[in-house]
Amino acid sequence: MHATLPLLAATDFPPIRRRSLETLQVNLGYKCNQSCLHCHVAASPQRTEMMDGDTIALVLEVLRTRCVGTLDLTGGAPELNVHFRDLVRRAHAAGIRVIDRCNLTILSEPGQEDLAAFLAEHGVEVTASLPCYSPANVDRQRGDGVFDRSIAGLRQLNSLGYGDPACGLVLNLVYNPQGAVLPPPQGPLEDDYKRELLLHFGIRFDHLFALTNMPIQRFGSTLVSKGTFGTYMQLLRASYRSENLDTVMCRSLLSVDWQGFLYDCDFNQMLGLRAIVGGQVRPHLRDLLQQDAAGTDIRIADHCYGCTAGQGSSCGGALESTAPVAADVAIARLAEGVR
Numbered sequence: 001m002h003a004t005l006p007l008l009a010a011t012d013f014p015p016i017r018r019r020s021l022e023t024l025q026v027n028l029g030y031k032c033n034q035s036c037l038h039c040h041v042a043a044s045p046q047r048t049e050m051m052d053g054d055t056i057a058l059v060l061e062v063l064r065t066r067c068v069g070t071l072d073l074t075g076g077a078p079e080l081n082v083h084f085r086d087l088v089r090r091a092h093a094a095g096i097r098v099i100d101r102c103n104l105t106i107l108s109e110p111g112q113e114d115l116a117a118f119l120a121e122h123g124v125e126v127t128a129s130l131p132c133y134s135p136a137n138v139d140r141q142r143g144d145g146v147f148d149r150s151i152a153g154l155r156q157l158n159s160l161g162y163g164d165p166a167c168g169l170v171l172n173l174v175y176n177p178q179g180a181v182l183p184p185p186q187g188p189l190e191d192d193y194k195r196e197l198l199l200h201f202g203i204r205f206d207h208l209f210a211l212t213n214m215p216i217q218r219f220g221s222t223l224v225s226k227g228t229f230g231t232y233m234q235l236l237r238a239s240y241r242s243e244n245l246d247t248v249m250c251r252s253l254l255s256v257d258w259q260g261f262l263y264d265c266d267f268n269q270m271l272g273l274r275a276i277v278g279g280q281v282r283p284h285l286r287d288l289l290q291q292d293a294a295g296t297d298i299r300i301a302d303h304c305y306g307c308t309a310g311q312g313s314s315c316g317g318a319l320e321s322t323a324p325v326a327a328d329v330a331i332a333r334l335a336e337g338v339r
Contacts, residue, residue: 004220005271007229008302016245016298018264021288022252025072025266025315026051026059028081029258033109034146041217041270043076051258056083058260058285060090065289072253072315074101074266079115092122099125101174104153105146116153120160125170127209127315128154132175133196154203163204171205174317176213180223180232182239182310183210186318209317212236212306214267233302239309248307249314250298260285264298266315267306273299 029050032043063071071091078084078100091098100119107116119126130150154171161167173193177183190208197203213219215232223229254275255263262283263269276299277283278291312319 001218002221002224004216004224004229004303005273005301007220007224007233008215008271011300011302011304013300013302013304014242014245015300016248016251018293018296018298019251020294021066021068021254021292023070023072023249023254023315024059024063024066024068024256025074025253026078026256027074027258027266027269028056028076028078028084028087030076031080032076032103033080033106034077034103041074041076041266047076049258050081051083051260053083055258055260055285056087059087059256060094062285062288063091063096064094066292068096070097070099072099072101077103077106079106079112085118088118088122088124092124097125098122099127102126102128102153104128104130104150107153107156108149116156116160120157120162120169123169125172126157126162127172127174128157130154130173130175130193131178133193133200151201151203154197154205155201158202158204163206165206170207172207172209172317173205175208175210180213180228180235182212182235183313183318186210186311207317209315210311210313211317212309212313214303214306216267216303217270233305236305236309237302240305241308241310241312244308244312244319247312247314247319248304249316250307253315254288254293256285262287262293267303268299268301271301271303273301275299 030041030043030047031045031050032047033045062068088098106112157163157171160169162169162171175183175189186208189210193208215223215229220229223232250264253265255266255269257263257269262275262277262285263273264275275283275293276296277287277293280287307313
């Protein structure tokens with residue numbers, strides 16, 4: 001795999017600083033039952049890195065100490081961590097909003113048959129990957145049979161009340177582009193997803209998050225191999241919108257790796273760019289028990305343009321609902337050179 005940090009380290013991206021901590025995004029491990037091309041974590045069934053019980057106990061202590069309102073669980077497939085359910089139970093009991101970034105196929109893995117019911121019982125907000133409503137496109141990006149298993153997982157969640165406003169169980173879907181292009185406007189795409197999934201499969205969900213593919217890990221390495229890394233970065237830079245700086249996720253989020261070390265976002269975690277907390281060289285969860293991260297500088301590199309390009313991109317989807325017409329034209333012209 002090609003290293004991309006040397007291509008991203010020199011940057012003119014504007015400096016940004018952290019506000020108060022609202023979300024702790026915890027990577028429970030890099031093991032996954034899938035291996036997706038766009039995965040910035042490079043997760044796979046062969047990965048063995050998993051967060052241990054002592055570190056998970058520290059996660060809960062930090063949530064209490066810092067009065068953090070949201071626990072965002074990711075991986076790999078976070079559900080494959082043996083401590084996943086205990087963490088969810090304890091966080092839910094403490095009144096913390098819990099998000100599970102679920103790939104849907106995990107719901108049909110051996111030993112996980114009761115997972116959907118567990119998530120519903122504990123009011124977990126499910127944010128699920130479904131890069132397209134077309135079977136062929138999904139299977140091309142994520143593997144043969146993934147679309148059918150994903151639909152089965154969504155139907156299971158719907159049967160438990162997910163996607164039904166009356167039940168209060170939130171189901172979000174995540175879209176990633178198929179290649180080196182920006183995602184289309186999130187609002188109209190969400191309308192398309194809701195129409196097509198309801199019409200053809202009877203599926204209901206709450207929100208669609210359109211995320212930009214980041215030029216790191218597998219996706220970035222593929223761009224390097226194809227000779228299109230520079231062109232994709234040109235696209236991201238040409239699509240930069242300064243107004244997105246105010247709402248990028250790193251302003252109020254800290255990312256935690258499987259060993260408990262701290263980063264400004266999941267992307268920085270994959271690049272090894274550690275957060276700045278209390279002047280520590282390798283800031284760790286335990287440092288948050290004594291140090292408040294608010295007001296510290298956020299580590300930046302050229303990949304940050306991915307979060308501020310066009311409509312913007314964050315763990316909660318687009319930062320802006322629309323983009324100026326002039327920007328749309330520039331994006332379209334540049335995209336023609338990177339397909």
